[in-house]
Amino acid sequence: MTHPLLSLNQATIKYAPLADALRVTADAGYTSIGLWREPVAEVGLAASVKLVEDSGLRVSSMCRGGFFTLAEGAERRAAIDDNRRAIDETAALGAPALVLVAGGIPAGSRDLIGARSRVTDALGELSDYALEAGVTLAIEPLHPMYVSDRAVVSTLGQALDIAEQFPAEAVGVVVDTFHVWWDPQVLDQIARAGASGRIASYQVCDWATPLAADVLLSRHYPGDGVIDFASLTTAVVASGYAGDIEVEIFNQEIWDASWPEVAGRTASAFDAVVSPYLSGVGVL
Template sequence: MSAADRFSFNHATAKFWDQREAVEACARTGAGIGLWREPVQEMGLAATAKLVKDAGVEVTSLCRGGFFTDPTPAAIADNKQAIDEAAEVGAPTLVLVSGGIPDGGTIDTAREGVKDALDQLAPYALAQGVTLAIEPLHPMFASDRCVVATLAEALDLAAPFAPEAVGVVVDTYHLWWDPQVWQGIARAGREGRIASFQFADWITPLPAGVLTGRGQLGDGCIDFKRYLAEVDATGFTGPIEVELFNDTLWSRPGPEVFQETKAAFERVTA
C-alpha cells in the first residue's frame, strides 16, 4: 500500500464542515476519517455509526478523551463514555490528551493523576476493544493542556498495560523538536504501541493563536518523509491522519480544505 492510500482526514481540519459531508467526501476518495466527539454527539451516536458503516469509510480514531490529570469520578465516567462512543462508531483508538495542571496541583501530581486514570480506564478499554492512544503534546502546552510532552514519557506511561489497551500517538506537530524522537519511534514499534500516526506542519513565525497555528503540510519545517520512513521501518502500515487546527482553514469551505489537504499529503509523502 502506498502512503497516498493511507490518507485519513481528521474532521478537525475542517472543523465547521458538516460531519455527513465530510464522511461522504472520504467515501468518494477512499480516505479514512478521524472523528470528534462533539460532532458525533450532535448527529447522534447511532446515526454516526450508521453513516460511516453505510458509506464504507474507515474511522481511524475518535478524539478525544483525557483531561484527567485530576481523575475525579466525573472525569473517569466521561472517559468511559468516550470509550463506548469509540467502540460504537468503529474507531480502533481513542486519542487521549492528558490535561494540564489542576488548581492547587503541580506537574508532578498531574502526572501521577494520569497514571491513576490509566489504571482505571485501561481494563475497560481493553474489554471494549478500544486502544487508548496517549498523545504527547509540545511542551508549550504542558501547563494547561497536556503534561505529557515526549514520546518516551508516553511510552513509559503505557508500559504497564497491554499494547492492545494503551498505545501512543506519533504526531509530527508535537514531536518534531525532540532530539530523541527517532529512538522513541523505534521503541514504540518494538513494543507494538503505535496506535495513531498524525501529520501537521510547524510554521514560523507562530500565529498569535498557537493552539490553532498548525500549518498545512509542506508549509513549515517538518521532514515528513523521514517521519514516514522511521514509522514504516517499525512495521506500522496503518492510516496516517492529517489533523490541522488552523483558523484560516476553518474559515474556508470544507470541500476546498479537504482537496487541498489531500493534495498536500500526496506531495509530502511522494
C-alpha cells in the same frame, strides 16, 4: 483516489457537521476519516454509526478522551466516567483507537509530577475496560508549550513510560508530527514504540513560524513548514506501523476555507511530502 492510508481528521474541516464531513471526505477520494466526539454527539451515537456505515469510510480514530490530571473528587470521577463513554463510542464507530490528551496542571497547582502520576492512575482504571471493548487508549504527547493547560505529557518517551505499564492492546501512543518533530530523541522513541507495538496512530501536519496568537491554531498543511516528514515517516514505517495516517490541522484560515478545497489541498500536500515514504505499506 487519494493514498489508501490517508485519513482526513475531522478537525481539519472543523465546521462541517458529521454528515457533511463524511460526504466531503468520501467525495474527495479518501477511504478513512478521524472523528471527534462533539459532532457525533450532535446527531447521536446510533445515527452516527449509520452515517458512517452508509459513507463506506473507515474511522481511523476517535478524538478525544483524557484530561486526567484533577485530584480525586467529583470532577475527576466525572472525567473517568466520560472516558468510559468515549471508549463505548469509539468501539461502536469501529475506530481502533481513542486519542487521549492528558490534561494540564490543575488550577491553583504547581505539581507537575503529581499531575503526570494521576494520568497513569486514570489509565489503571480504564485499561481493562478499553481492552474488553477492543479499543486502544492512545496517549498523545503534546508540544511543551501546552504543558500548563492541555497536556502534562510532552514527549513520546514520557508517553511510552506510561503506556508500557499496560498491555499494548489497551494503551498505546500517538505520533503527531506537530508535537514531536523538535524532540532530539524522537526517532529512537518511535523505534521503541514500534518494538512493543505501541503506535496506535500517526498524525501529520506542519509547523511554521510565527505562531498564531492562539498557539493551538498554528498547524499547517504538510510541506508548508519546517518538519522533516521524510525521517519521521520513514521511522514510523520502519517501526511496523501500517495503519491510517491522519492529517489533523487546527488553523483558522483553513477552517474558513471551503471543505472540498481543504480536502483536496490536504490530499495534494500528503502526496507531495508523506506518500513518497510509504512505498509497499498496506492497510491494516
